[in-house]
Amino acid sequence: MDILVCxxxxxxxxxxxxxxxxxxxxxxxxxxxxxxxxxxxxxxxEALQIAAxxxxxxxxxxxxxxxxxxxxxxxxxxxxxxxxxxxxxxxxGSDGRGIAAIxxxxxxxxxxxxxxxxxxxxxxxxxxxxxxxxxxxxxFASLVTGIEVVEGGKLKITREIEGGAKEINAIDLPCVLxxxxxINEPRYVGMRGIRQVAAVPIPRLGAPxxxxxxxxxxxxxxxxxxxxxFVPPAGKGAEMLSGSREDVTDKLFDLLKAHGxxx
Amino acid sequence: MxxxxxxxxxxxxAADDSAAELNAAARxxxxxxxxxxxxxxxxxxxDQVCESLRSTYGEIWKVAKEPLAYPNAELVRAALxxxxxxxxxxxxxxxxxxxxxxxxxxxxxxxxxxxxxxxxEGVEGRWLKAVRQEFGGLISARVRCDISTGAVxxxxxxxxxxxxxxxxSGTVIDKSAEVGELSSRRRYLETIPAETGDVDITREPVLxxxxxxxxxxxxxxxxxDLAEAMxxxxxxxxxxxxxxxxDKSRQVGSSGKTVRPKVYLACGISGSFQxxxxxxxxxxxxxxxxxxxxxxxxxxxxxxxDDILEFLPALAxxxxxxxxxxxxxxxxx
Numbered sequence: 001m002d003i004l005v006c007x008x009x010x011x012x013x014x015x016x017x018x019x020x021x022x023x024x025x026x027x028x029x030x031x032x033x034x035x036x037x038x039x040x041x042x043x044x045x046e047a048l049q050i051a052a053x054x055x056x057x058x059x060x061x062x063x064x065x066x067x068x069x070x071x072x073x074x075x076x077x078x079x080x081x082x083x084x085x086x087x088x089x090x091x092x093g094s095d096g097r098g099i100a101a102i103x104x105x106x107x108x109x110x111x112x113x114x115x116x117x118x119x120x121x122x123x124x125x126x127x128x129x130x131x132x133x134x135x136x137x138x139x140f141a142s143l144v145t146g147i148e149v150v151e152g153g154k155l156k157i158t159r160e161i162e163g164g165a166k167e168i169n170a171i172d173l174p175c176v177l178x179x180x181x182x183i184n185e186p187r188y189v190g191m192r193g194i195r196q197v198a199a200v201p202i203p204r205l206g207a208p209x210x211x212x213x214x215x216x217x218x219x220x221x222x223x224x225x226x227x228x229x230f231v232p233p234a235g236k237g238a239e240m241l242s243g244s245r246e247d248v249t250d251k252l253f254d255l256l257k258a259h260g261x262x263x
Numbered sequence: 264m265x266x267x268x269x270x271x272x273x274x275x276x277a278a279d280d281s282a283a284e285l286n287a288a289a290r291x292x293x294x295x296x297x298x299x300x301x302x303x304x305x306x307x308x309x310d311q312v313c314e315s316l317r318s319t320y321g322e323i324w325k326v327a328k329e330p331l332a333y334p335n336a337e338l339v340r341a342a343l344x345x346x347x348x349x350x351x352x353x354x355x356x357x358x359x360x361x362x363x364x365x366x367x368x369x370x371x372x373x374x375x376x377x378x379x380x381x382x383x384e385g386v387e388g389r390w391l392k393a394v395r396q397e398f399g400g401l402i403s404a405r406v407r408c409d410i411s412t413g414a415v416x417x418x419x420x421x422x423x424x425x426x427x428x429x430x431x432s433g434t435v436i437d438k439s440a441e442v443g444e445l446s447s448r449r450r451y452l453e454t455i456p457a458e459t460g461d462v463d464i465t466r467e468p469v470l471x472x473x474x475x476x477x478x479x480x481x482x483x484x485x486x487x488d489l490a491e492a493m494x495x496x497x498x499x500x501x502x503x504x505x506x507x508x509x510d511k512s513r514q515v516g517s518s519g520k521t522v523r524p525k526v527y528l529a530c531g532i533s534g535s536f537q538x539x540x541x542x543x544x545x546x547x548x549x550x551x552x553x554x555x556x557x558x559x560x561x562x563x564x565x566x567x568x569d570d571i572l573e574f575l576p577a578l579a580x581x582x583x584x585x586x587x588x589x590x591x592x593x594x595x596x
Contacts, residue, residue, distance in 0.1 A: 097376070160359065164457030226406055
């Protein structure tokens with residue numbers, strides 16, 4: 001089975017403080033540390049495991065600029081056979097629909113049995129997979145926590161629904177699935193692995209290379225446009241306990257006792 | 264102004280709590296317009312849901328089709344494309360169903376799409392101004408959505424307060440005939456209920472709950488030790504389950520368990536809305552996190568900025584000190 005995984009480079013929330021810039025027009029991007037979106041790692045791992053069982057290849061694709069190559073290399077170090085960077089000045093400022101349209105154009109240049117995305121990006125909307133499927137006219141399922149390949153071009157998939165319950169569906173190939181975190185344990189990638197793929201060329205394709213009409217791409221065609229950022233209102237806000245650790249544990253102990261927190 | 268609709272999620276004959284919230288959200292788009300509800304399904308349960316919505320919505324569009332008996336998003340999408348007037352604005356609850364349905368629906372309707380909307384600031388020309396949160400609630404973003412060819416907005420459950428006022432007496436309109444034969448290349452097979460683990464966290468009055476901040480699996484013993492001292496149970500947030508450090512049955516949140524403790528200690532939990540959605544009954548909420556900007560501090564009663572790996576053992580010692588004292592006293596003559 002040939003599998004395409006769509007991945008994205010995002011600011012890493014465990015490494016950065018995410019705050020608005022002074023003008024409130026964007027998040028503060030100076031000195032941000034980026035990494036591959038967490039859910040996309042699970043998607044790549046799942047693709048690698050399926051390809052190992054059924055044969056076939058895994059290709060990782062992203063839309064962006066030169067700086068986004070690093071996440072493709074990381075996923076190639078995990079085992080993806082190739083990485084593709086979709087990059088064009090005309091793609092700049094695309095909304096989710098624009099990104100889905102660019103990915104659709106690329107997907108149609110190959111023959112992929114299965115297309116995976118991460119369930120959601122930290123800075124994203126959990127939208128590109130569903131939009132891509134609708135554009136390709138493929139069936140789609142979100143929040144996928146299990147994939148079983150059955151005979152006859154079908155998958156049996158598990159979706160996560162409310163309260164820890166699971167929904168089982170059969171879905172025909174080709175299809176698009178958005179992969180939930182926790183579906184597997186993504187393999188570790190060391191510096192050695194990254195070095196091994198450092199010299200592998202990554203094709204960089206623009207709109208003409210994927211025969212894409214630009215009706216949906218770019219900021220001018222976006223239907224959803226970010227116009228500002230701010231720190232969420234504090235709500236009632238917590239009463240903060242401060243002082244030495246000993247003082248704080250004393251205060252908290254009394255509070256816990258008063259609220260029935262000690263049995 | 265385009266017509267506004269609310270797609271109502273339901274289960275076992277009861278409309279989801281979000282039904283009244285979507286009605287309130289619609290008024291923020293157009294205060295002059297009463298939105299209509301759209302409900303899809305089959306049989307007596309569907310009729311029950313439509314009937315229950317008559318006090319909230321002036322118009323209820325009912326789509327009764329046997330294949331819609333289970334809400335398969337692919338089939339519901341086709342039904343909505345068939346009945347929605349061109350250019351409509353559709354509101355959907357941002358839950359597991361809304362995430363499944365709405366992105367593809369927006370494409371099929373050639374409409375704008377904004378998910379996880381927490382506030383609506385009105386409409387200016389062809390732009391609807393929405394607010395959503397990004398990076399797990401660390402930051403709010405203003406998003407302008409072009410509604411000139413319609414829009415699908417996924418609204419965060421709990422973000423809009425239901426309207427107060429006398430009940431209306433809505434009319435149910437059967438739109439089933441407008442929907443042709445429905446088929447999908449994705450077929451629902453079955454639902455597997457949640458597993459109950461060794462500890463039923465939904466019954467525990469005191470929970471020591473750990474998140475990503477626990478760092479590594481060996482550190483879970485620190486939380487277990489505190490829980491033992493307090494007479495509490497250990498629960499967790501999603502990243503701990505994703506990493507396979509704790510069983511799914513211990514997870515609090517919309518995709519895990521809904522708990523109603525008296526006291527909840529959120530330790531190294533940032534406080535995403537999916538996690539907080541599983542915390543009901545207004546417990547005494549204590550948050551301990553080394554990031555002073557963690558969203559959990561916005562909703563907690565008590566906040567402590569500290570490293571849980573050092574603070575939790577200190578608190579366990581403090582609790583044990585106290586419980587040890589009466590024993591000593593009893594030994595005195």
